[in-house]
Amino acid sequence: MAVLPSSPSSLELTISMPGFASSQSIPSSGFKSEVICAVRNLDINQVPSGGVEEEWITMNMEDEEESSNGGPPRKKLRLTKEQSRLLEESFRQNHTLNPKQKENLAMQLKLKPRQVEVWFQNRRARSKLKQTEMECEFLKRRFGSLTEQNRRLQREVEELRAMKVGPPTVISPNSCEPLPASTLSMCPRCERVTSNAALKGPTKTATTTLSTKVAVPPL
DNA sequence: CTGCAGAGCTTCCTTACGTCA
DNA sequence: CGTGACGTAAGGAAGCTCTGC
Structure with missing residues (x-):
């Protein structure tokens, strides 16, 4: 139903x-x-x-x-x-x-x-x-609104690329040191960005969300 | 307890009919 | 008047659940 x-x-x-x-x-x-x-x-x-x-x-x-x-x-x-x-x-x-x-x-x-x-x-x-x-x-x-949203986000990405911004920097929850973006992967279950380094550390549940930890330079 | 048959229900698809533009 | 589109009552097949044996 x-x-x-x-x-x-x-x-x-x-x-x-x-x-x-x-x-x-x-x-x-x-x-x-x-x-x-x-x-x-x-x-x-x-x-x-x-x-x-x-x-x-x-x-x-x-x-x-x-x-x-x-x-x-x-x-x-x-x-x-x-x-x-x-x-x-x-x-x-x-x-x-x-x-x-x-x-x-x-x-x-x-x-x-x-x-x-x-x-x-x-x-x-x-x-x-x-x-x-x-x-x-x-x-x-x-579907229509999602398509529109997708278009908007794509435009945003293009704009950011055009500004030649470097790869996003992620702060490690353990050491508070910046992590290279290459050490990140997407957790398929919770759809959060997971730090590989963090998972290997003492707390396996340490996940890092993009919204809070990704350091995006101000536009 | 398990398996089976049958009844009674449902959904789904289709057909046939009445009405209307 | 004839015709096609549409709405709807009804038929029938297939599947599911329940009950009695």
Whole structure:
């Protein structure tokens, strides 16, 4: 499950693991954006004019028997506004239904439990699609800003090179003596610059971050 | 305890239908 | 009126979990 940031300034992305918690009900609190997206165009679900709402549903429920065994082509059910509203409301509370809830909802909506089940399946798929689209947009924006940042830093590097500044000097944490940059390597785990000399010394945990120890001459 | 079969659920992909521009 | 795009209900395959034997 992915939770999108509530504000653009504090962006944090969690990518869902396929199949994870698939059979568990999802707490509605993590679905803020989801709920916003859940505002759907209910007009699509309008009933054919002429006040045949009940007939419309009944007809389709009877048809199913025939269409399932190679009979006439299946008819498509259109849910009424009220049915859609109730289903949406229920979906907002829970994205999955247990058999009891399904039965109750089906009875309340005058639908078959299978139809309620299918609606929830499709609804989950739609919200996931929406979520994926939003994540895609977010990643696109993030990529854009990172590219821009990369460009800026590259320019900065070029400027520094142009100034013909010598290699950065690192102060040893042990002796407080300047270390040549050639004795440095990047620690893959913490992504800090590690002094080889320091690691060979008495304290193995001695790491030196660039921001604090690299002596960069003032520009 | 372990292995297996079956039921019941899910996701994913697809098809078919209704509506609208 | 015909047509294509789009939204969505429903079918079916495959995978997972749970339960009983």
